[in-house]
Amino acid sequence: MTSTESSPKRELAYVQAINEGLTQLMRADPDIFLAGEDVALYGGVFGTSRGLLAEFGSDRVVDTPIAESGLLGLGLGAAATGLRPIIEIMFMDFMGVCMDEIVNQVAKMKYMFGGKAVLPLTIQTMSGGGTGMAAQHSQSLEAWFCHVPGLKVVMPSGPYEAKGLLVSAVRDDNPVIVANVKTILAHRAHVPEELYAIPLGKAHIVRPGSNFTIVATGRMVSESLTAADQLAAEGIDVEIVDPRTLQPLDIETIVTSVRKTHRALIAHEAVRFGGIGAEIAAQVQEEVFDYLDAPVGRVGAPFAPVPFSPPLEKLYVPNAGRIVAEVRRMLGR
Amino acid sequence: MTSTESSPKRELAYVQAINEGLTQLMRADPDIFLAGEDVALYGGVFGTSRGLLAEFGSDRVVDTPIAESGLLGLGLGAAATGLRPIIEIMFMDFMGVCMDEIVNQVAKMKYMFGGKAVLPLTIQTMSGGGTGMAAQHSQSLEAWFCHVPGLKVVMPSGPYEAKGLLVSAVRDDNPVIVANVKTILAHRAHVPEELYAIPLGKAHIVRPGSNFTIVATGRMVSESLTAADQLAAEGIDVEIVDPRTLQPLDIETIVTSVRKTHRALIAHEAVRFGGIGAEIAAQVQEEVFDYLDAPVGRVGAPFAPVPFSPPLEKLYVPNAGRIVAEVRRMLGR
Amino acid sequence: MDTDRDTLIDLYLRMVRIRTFEEQAGKLQEAGKVPGALHLYVGEEAVASGVMSHLSNEDQITSTHRGHGHLVAKGGDFKKMFAELYGRETGYCRGKGGSMHISDLDLGMLGANGIVGAGPPIAIGAAFSNKYRKTRNVTCCFFGDGASNEGTFHEAANMAALYRLPVVFVCENNGFGEFTRQERHQAIQDIADRASGYGMPGVVVDGMDVMAVYEAAGEAIERARRGEGPTLLECKTYRFFDHVGVRGMGVVYRDDSEVIEWRKRDPLVLFEARLLEMNTASAGELQQLRERVLFEVEEAIAFAEASPFPADSALLEDVYTVTGG
Amino acid sequence: MDTDRDTLIDLYLRMVRIRTFEEQAGKLQEAGKVPGALHLYVGEEAVASGVMSHLSNEDQITSTHRGHGHLVAKGGDFKKMFAELYGRETGYCRGKGGSMHISDLDLGMLGANGIVGAGPPIAIGAAFSNKYRKTRNVTCCFFGDGASNEGTFHEAANMAALYRLPVVFVCENNGFGEFTRQERHQAIQDIADRASGYGMPGVVVDGMDVMAVYEAAGEAIERARRGEGPTLLECKTYRFFDHVGVRGMGVVYRDDSEVIEWRKRDPLVLFEARLLEMNTASAGELQQLRERVLFEVEEAIAFAEASPFPADSALLEDVYTVTGG
Ligand SMILES: Cc1ncc(C[n+]2csc(CCOP(=O)(O)OP(=O)(O)O)c2C)c(N)n1
């Protein structure tokens, strides 16, 4: 394991943070390999695995045919026999073509075998809209996987989270889905050089505040920060909680915040109906009903596939403006 | 269309109700065909299509290879070119192997094509645990599909609903998933002989009551009736709402009930975390927050795959006893 | 060669229409006018053209992410196509689909598709429909060498052969799935070799030679029309541009020299030479034809640029059909 | 025939163990003692036995819904197996898996599986692992004729050939996918014909003849061990019982006469005759061996019946591994 001194101010883009995480993980553990479509020679269509083939060779950085069920099986079979695979599914939208492997095989093998299987498998992918890629390349489907016992799900909201959560995901002895967000790949932030881990199942207070809680996932974290700045001018002091891990969900941190602020809004990119926001809202009202001054609100995508046309897509994808509007509505302003 | 006189007391089992619905629908419309694994010669592994091959022939009742993606595509391509297919996916657990077809193709084709596709496609399947079939033959995965714009989802709670909702599903010009429940296939109830339709998107008050609302889906409807009888003895007058259609959800009927009773519990067989109960709970508190005397409760399966061992499976699958206990807990008893 | 002049000119015209459409689309994207991802068909024109000239509007096709060429060859309207690439209300999909979902159900074009391997299952459904209604219509399913490794192809091919469906599986083997060379995604050279495993004939044809494609496709389509079942027709071709966008040279996954070699077999250049050699048309006539097409394309672009974006209300429209039930 | 006596007896013993296990399991289910669905392997014993006698505990197999036979042949412990069918804590999966998920990772048995076609992708993963670690271990992937139509088989076969993975695809062609006869689910007769489409050898063998399976499997497994890649080995066999449960005759989807014909080629009867003919063992010795196995099975059933069900707390255990992270 390499552990270079970290310059405190060093900034990396989200995509570089993933790349560095992958590189350092693979240096540290020869049982880790990366497989996926165009991850090797091309370095990944988003550039996340650039340079890995040169450093680790084609045994450990594996281009695969376009065959996602085979690919997931490759990961599962390898994990069940002692390796620590990282499997890349290029776009989260493609999870449908290997859904059985993820949900009926990967997620359940351990339980069905009475606990005997240990499956240190990471599935990394890219979620989200806003790139003009239309209905089949823009989805945020994390709610599906959060509903499946046996899986863990993380959604990094920035470069720091992208590396730290990846490290924890890969080192975890369970199947973990890492739902990265493609529209923030160029976002830059401080990322320590060393191989650090962000614990799974722990939410993070991104911005402390006193009278309104926003629970935001993925890109909605930065949108919420923008919204919070705007709302601050109106005397609304927003606390932002980034769950980071959606399964297992750190409901404790969320309700602790709501106990203080008495109001909560959940913001995610996924379709609002049946999104993870529904579960969080349901749990919040179950846990701290008496503290709530208003119903728990939710911001998510409307009930439609993601449209291609730029003005429609802009309307579709939740953003700071929609969050601000919803907070105001909840406060009766 | 045949329209025989209906004897008011005629009872059918759930499985017969499906069978009669299929038969009458196919008699009425030559564009309807049924395709699936062992639906023809064998009459369906649950017996739902018995007799259809003899009456309609192998052009319209089609046994297929074990190839669910191909099967769904068969339905989609046929629907897009003017037929009205009924596609059977034997167990709902197998939806994973054709998830892309359902979610990225069937659900989105219309929208992606700017509205031009008309897709009168029905996907019928069997959900639910309690049969000793373990983790891959016992799931209730309806929440996944409710999260996908473009799909409709129904879940019949008894024989009457099984036939009436099937008829509406097949006649609807949209893709509809009919999630039947295998453990109630032998339940008997009055089923009219004629070809009647239960409108999609309309909830049904199964039992009127004054001081507690239970929203129950599928098998949980009969379990809730049992629970209500028990609770009546304790002075709790339960109103039971069966949404029948989960997407689109008739939230109006639900919140109207809650406005009267001030308390609500949602009961479903699916895993509680991320189940449709989360969405219903979130919407109920959004809509009638001020009417609620207590947080909206939920009964669902625990966060584990479905276990095989009979005593564990019994613990796993929600039932009347768990509903009663939860109602009591919510009332502080 | 006993193909009549009209057919030959028609084949040439289809290819020119595709080439011109694609080159202009590429330029528009480079100019930042067209958003999203464009997968251009330049170099592969002979395949779509040779197949499509056998099809009527009652015959269907399924397409891929690289779908413009298929729609153009099937008779697609340039105006609606460009308007779609621009995301305008007047586009084929009201701007909601874009390049990857462009479609024209009236022409039997069942949609470009963003999911690799999504076409074959849909194609057998359309073919099932044709058979069910006892028509003589045929469905042609276009898919790539990369897609031939998806399970969906396998399932659909098996079912097509089993039911003797009127479908032709047209494999556009351009040597790459994205940036991965065929020899690095499958251990076979001829994808047509997979046909026998389903019980259907497999045919390999030079996909740069539009006449060769025309003839082989004609046979396969006739076979399907006669009710004799599916064929797997593999067309060896090459993508001149990058997987996405227009850059074709100086890329990491292939040598420029390879591109140069293949460009020598540009299907348009080859066929033009042949037409001249056979005196089917003069150089001037062909030139005129190309100019007419370019003019049409320019008109269509102007139409697209003058078209409005969909209204905000369109966002929630078209999710469901409101008839029936 | 130059196979030594120990091997012959071992093959016979494996088959007897499977047959006895399955017959007793069937009886227990009929008696209402074992819940859920049992897919019994009776009639197909030669396949699992012939393949498994080449494998060590470091070699893996993937299995199917019809998995008891595979686990027995791989050396499965009767006690843990019956306890699993009974849903007891002492079972292979603590009673949580049951028949359809029975497994023994220590023996390299990666699980029966309730999803048709789930095995091949998992098998290539195990094979990848073997290659990655530079072992000489091999993974054998069992799957049915019905499963050969699932896309997962196609994807895994292609990847196995591409990477030259040490895997053998053992197709147990018992003529039916559930209640659908092979000729009604695919338009080919020999599933081995699919092999060439992936670039691997395909071999057809009489799956009722354990020696034939033994020899063909031996070659394929050796080939894999040498790093020469996968083989598709199709074993023609027959399921004597119903798809689920024990009833084999008087069913709607096949004639009794067909069952009777196939039963004449019962792999146990055939092989017993051969052993006697070759003087490998006397009738008495074989009889003794069968009795010993029956005794073991009865002991195991008693063990299972005396075993406790899992405690309620087991419900939420084993969903996640708590180490690591
Ligand atoms: C299921 C799925 N996996 C991966 C992708 C990403 N992808 C888009 S095009 C493509 C390559 C397709 O190759 P091929 O089928 O040969 O078609 P070509 O691009 O060469 O025309 C890939 C991998 C996708 N869109 N869908």
Ligand SMILES: Cc1ncc(C[n+]2csc(CCOP(=O)(O)OP(=O)(O)O)c2C)c(N)n1
């Ligand atoms: C994905 C999926 N589809 C359907 C089924 C239902 N099913 C269970 S066994 C079976 C037949 C399998 O046939 P085959 O592969 O030939 O194996 P066999 O039963 O003959 O041993 C089917 C259709 C399933 N379990 N999984």
Ligand SMILES: [Mg+2]
């Ligand atoms: Mg290609």
Ligand SMILES: [Mg+2]
């Ligand atoms: Mg079989």
